[in-house]
Structures are given as structure tokens and as C-alpha cells.
Amino acid sequence: MDKTSPNHKASPNHKASPNHKASPNHFDTLAAHLGKNAYPESLVVHNDAAYWLTRTSSGKRLQLVSALAERLEAFEGQAEPFQDGTIKTCPLSDGNAAALRRVLPWLTPRPLSLTISAGFGDRLGLATPGHVRAMERAGDGIAPIFAQQSIREMTRTKRSPTDVMTDATWGAFEAGWRTNLGADADHLKTPDDIDRCVAAGFSFYTIDPGQYVDDEAHSAGAALVQEKVAALPWNELEGSPADLQQRYGGKVLRLNDRRLTIEPEGLWRAAAKYGRAVAHVTKLYRHLLSKGIAFELEVSVDETATPTSPLEHAYIALELTRLGVRWISLAPRFVGGFEKGIDYLGDLSALRDDLAAHNAVMRTLGPYKLSLHSGSDKFSVYPLIAEATGGLLHLKTAGTSYLEALRVTARHAPALFREILALARERFEIDRASYHISAQLSQVPDPAALSDHMLPGLLEDNDARQVLHVTFGSVLDSFKPQLVEVLAAHEEAHYEGLAEHFIKHLQPLVRYS
């Protein structure tokens, strides 16, 4: 197996790869030494050193053993003699995570190319082992992104890009992930966002030019559309309205299963709506390029008020290509409702047609992957989008892992869950700003009115899910230590809950991998 191949498929026996298997030497005695506090899945022997994760009374620790002093140098921790070598016990610090990524290179995020892929955002930084379980059981051929967080979420959870990377590294290590992974710096809006994420080692950069998308152009009259076109930053677009008209106006794009005529009226509207966004993506892409790192770019216009038509998608792709931008995936705003934490709202046959049209544009002007944002819990959509794209797909999920953490809390720590729900109800109307959701607070019961055994049922209720989903920042501000404690005490239930939940996301995709 070649674990550097982007098409490498994770398989149940991937841990038997010769490089990583304990060799018949003194490492054999480790198993006995590890005892019940170690995470057996984490044990890996690589280049004359053994590494594993263990529980101690003061939290999790990395331990490593080697007879070669230089294998231990990069790690900060407590060293003691062990057989013919040294054992070192190390805190789960940023520095040790970075050192581990260097010595166990499969933990280093890297580009995943066109392989079907899935992103698992994790607001608490504790969910990756559950994500790994889901991948191992149902993700054959799917490339995972475990470290993924938008700048908005980092701000609300008070985590830095390095925190996100560190947590995902320890999680992947703990659960024994041994193949490719990526890391998604999600919804970046400024050069400064990019710089911070480059410094932390991210490999996948999602540029969100949403604030430059002019939704008013969607239905503006012809005169206003012309005004908007004239006001575009033509310098940055390296052209003029006349160039645009000459380049694309009236052209017929032969897409794989259809033709798309670029009517002048539609072209002007597309430019008015997305021209500034194209300029902004180009600027951020060039900034990223100047960093000299290996990366993949995603362009996301999903968080806008109006759907992206196939013609608008074509305009974006043609213009970005002309300006030299290269991207691996693009997230249009599809028709219908893609709200956080709940299934699709809308007409599935209209969505099927929309996906087919976007797929045609993507295959002809790319190929690249279509990216499904707010992609968690869209169980009615997965079969459609997997089939429409034939697996040229990236699925992005985020807050649903937090909801799984709350499910564990509702079951095992009802008093804490009541406090969380009460705060969520209080904060909802403020925290919902910037999210596309339709939850009604009046539909979410006062926790005082529910008995303990009714609490987990709230995680099945769309209104309650969304109220809990968007208030995570406020809840973590007040209750993060208590929540972390509950999840540590019920770690197995947390990981299994996540695994079961994500298997349902991955299964419909896996036959297209």
C-alpha cells in the first residue's frame, strides 16, 4: 500500500503495513507494560521508536520509547530509563503534536486531490477518535479532514488554528489513523486569516467571498445590473465589460450532457452578482500562493441569500481560471434549504436537477469537486449528490459533532444539560445572527417542563437541534470545563455515538469512492 497516494483506500487491515507493525524486538514487551491505561489503537512503532497515548490521573499523555536518544529529543517531557533505552512521558502540547506530525508523517495534513472527501469539524476538539471510528467502519476510499474549523467558529470557541490542529492530531493518533488526512482552514475571509492557518500547518483553504456577493443583483432590473457591472473592480479583474462581453457573450458551453448558452443578460447579472467575489478570491489565492506551501483551495459561495445558477457557476469558474486561480472544490449555494443540523428543506427533484446542472459545469470547466457545506444531517441529499457527481464530492460537516456531545450530556449528565439548554434558549435570538436557520424558539420546551428521560429526545427535534447548534459559543463560554469532564467520564459513549452518527453520513457516499 502506498500511503502517499491520494487515492489510497483506508482498509480494515491498514495497520498491518510493515513500516508500522511492531517488529520482533524489545517492543514486544511493550504490550505488557502499557497496561489498561493505554489506548491500544494508538501504539505505533516507526523508525526505531514506539509511540502511544496513555491516560494518567492528570490527563492524557504521549509516551515514547527508543534506544536512540535522537528519537526523543524533539519531544518535551519526563524521561526515565526503560530496558535498553529510555521512556519519555510527554504532555499533549502544541509542540509535541508538531513533533509527532514530523516523525509520523501520515499525521501531517496534505492535499487529498480529487478523491471523495469528508470534513469533520469539531468545536470541542474531542471528537476526532469518533470520526476515525466512523471512517474505519464505513469510509473506505473516502479521504478525511479531521482538523476543520471556520474562523467564525474559532472566534466563538476561543480556539486558535494551532489549537484545532493540535487537537485533531492527538485524536487521530489516539484512534490509530494511519493514512492520508487533510486539514481545512474553513471560511477564510482575509489575508490575515490565511497567514494564521498557514502557520498552523493547514493543507486545505476554504475562501469565502460571501460578503462580496451582491445578492441584490439576483433580481435587479437591467439598468441597475449595468450600473453594478460598471462599478466592478475592473483593475483587479484585469479586464473590462467589453472584454467580458466579447469573451463569453452568446457563447454556447458544451457541457458533458447538455449545452449552456451564456445569454448576455445572464452574463451581466452573473458578473454583477459575483464579480467582486471573483476578484476577492483571486487576491486571497495569490496571497496563499506566495506562502510557498502545498495546499488545496476551496471556493465557497454557499452562505449567500440566493442560489447560484449553473450560468453563475460557469461565470465564476471561467473567470477564476482566466485569472490563474486553481481550486480543488467549489461550494455553490444550491437550491432549497441547507440549514445547520437538520435534513434538507425543499423539493428533492428540483435539487436533483440543480445538482446535475452544477455537475455538468464542474466536469466541463474542471474537473473539481462539488462541495456540500452545512452538510451534516442531510440524509435525503447524500444519495442524490453522490450519484450526480459520481464521487467528485467534498462533504463538510461541523456542528453536528457538538450536538453528539450534547446527546451524551443529555443522557449522562441531565443537570448540566438542563443548564446548557436554558442558556441556549436565552442566547438564541442573539447568537442566530449570521446563520441560515428557521428554528422557532417557542417550539423548544423549557427544560423545567421535562423529566430527565425526555432530555435526549430534544436531540431528535429540529427546533431544539438548531437552538443548541448556533449557541455553542455562549454555551462553551460558560460550561466548557463541565462538558469536557462529562465527555471524559463517558468517553466510550461519546466516541461510539459519533461513530454511529457519521457512519450514516458516509455510507451513501462510499460506493462512489
Ligand SMILES: [Zn+2]
Ligand atoms: Zn459553509
